[in-house]
Every structure is written in structure tokens, then in C-alpha cells.
Amino acid sequence: MTTTCVVHSYRGGTGKSTTTSNLSVLLAALGKRVAAIDMDITSPGLHVIYNVSSQMMRNTLNDYIYNRCEFSDIVMDLTNHLKLPRGAVYFLGSSMKPEEIVKVIREGYSEKFFRHISEKLSREYNIDYVIFDTHPGLNEDTLLAIMSSDVSLLLMRMDKQDVTGTYITSQILRKFGKLSYVTLNMVPPNLAESSDLPSEVSKIIEAPVIGVLPFYEEVLSHRSRGVFCLHHPQHPYSSQLLRVAKRVIELTTQSQNSMPV
């Protein structure tokens, strides 16, 4: 069964693409088949972290929407490219051409689009997890992606603006009948040591916190040189995010098991 997961945040710069790319390889390390989709349509950048060149990414989601290519043309198998020993990672990129970006923003995606992509990936690529890396904020296209997904992972930094935005976002998602899970990102290292932090923040923002990722200069500086966890598997960031990946698997397994047969 394929689970669709949205990595989202209220504000930009919270580490959505870094988290998406690292989460995808960690889920693969746990034996899962993962597809990461760059839905940050106004500023796509996931391909940079995966080291996917424009020559490699000949077709994008935009080409598929406008019927310029087949589905298989936009699905890139990065398993060998990333030298993954287990599982699999596929990548579907968005166009970086300004004219394509403007067109897709103006016209918007159909609600059928997300379900169609997930179903194709499930049926044709036997994918366990589809991860949508979204555009920040509360725009309609992002909310469509969230509404079409099984799990929403909200990234939040430890500042007032992010707290406000994450609280409001989780309240909105609740109105949509969607439970969101929060991961605290770029947490000051001394604060991240507090074992009470996840439960205390959960109480305040009224949403479950499933992970705490401290701020590491190494992760920030590594950003455009590949997927951090692959280069530094023993780094505390990798082990903390691995816990989040395991938690995501637990949560989705629980929700699948509780579904009526």
C-alpha cells in the first residue's frame, strides 16, 4: 500500500527540501521504495540536493501535465545515482523555466493530479512512500496536495513567526480532517537536549511533535553538495532524522492497520 506524505512549512527556509531528500534516503535505508516529488513549483530545488543535472532531468511534471511526455519520462530512478544499498529512491522534478512556472501557477493543478501521480507510482513502480516537497504557506495548490495526502509533516523552527504559522496551519488542517505531525528543525543545540521539548511544544501548538532536529552548521553548508545523510550516516542529524523516518513508518502502519477491511 502506498502512503503519500507532504513535507510542508508555513514559512520558507525551514529545510523542507533538505528534510525531504534526507528522509527519502533514510526510508530507503529502511528497505522502502520512495518517490520524492518537487511540488515547490515556484522555486524548485530538490534536484540540486539530489545532484540531478538538467541533462539528466529531460522531462518534468510540467511536461507531463501538458501531455508533452509519458509518465515514465518524468520518473527518475536515483537508486544507483545515489548508490543506495537498500530500497529505492525515485525523483519527479518541476520545471525551472520561468515561463513554465508562471503557466502552472496561473492555471493550478487539478485535485485529480495528486491522486493520479500517487496511483501511477504505486501501480507501476511499487512505491511505498510518495513524498511531496511543497511550496511554503497556505496557497490553494499546496492545500490541495495536503488534502490529497495521508500524512502531513510540518517543519517548524523555534521562533515566534514559525510557531504562529505552524499553529494556524495545524488548525486549518484539522478543519480539513487532517492530522499533522510536527518536526522541530534547526533547534538551538542546547535546547534540543531537553527531553521535555517535544511534549511541551506539542501542548502549546496543539499538534504532535514527532522529531527534534538540532541546528548543525555542517548540514547547512552541505546543502548543495548532495544528500547529507548519505555522506554522513553517523552524524547526529542523520540519527535524529532516522528516528523521524521510523516514526513516520510506525504512524502510517498504525493508520493502515486501523482502516476498516
Place this chain on the structure above:
Amino acid sequence: MPEREFISDKDSEMRAKIRSIMSEMNTDTSKVEDVISKFEDKLEDLNSRLENLESRVSKLEKKFDLL
């Protein structure tokens, strides 16, 4: 080639639902301010607890050095 059915549904049912829910949120701004205030208080509390812990660890380390 005809375009696939993945665009131009600006008036779709789900989009209408999104707009409706968003415009009827009636966000309680005083509640939001309360969340921020609680968050700031909690951060201060956690930081002071950590500082306290660090100072106790440091004292213990000094004590052990003396033994």
C-alpha cells in the same frame, strides 16, 4: 495533443471547499497571541532549567576533581 485533465479546474469542488474553509476560519487572534506567549515562557523555562542543570554538572565535576 489535448492537455491532460490535470489543469484548469479552478472551480473544482475541492478548491471550493478549501476557499470556504479558509474564509470561515474565524481565527481567534487572542488565542494565537496566547500560543506565542506560552511558547516564549516555555522556552525561557526550558533554558533556565538547562542552565541550572549545567551549573549543577559543573559543580559536581569540580567536586570530583577535588576528590
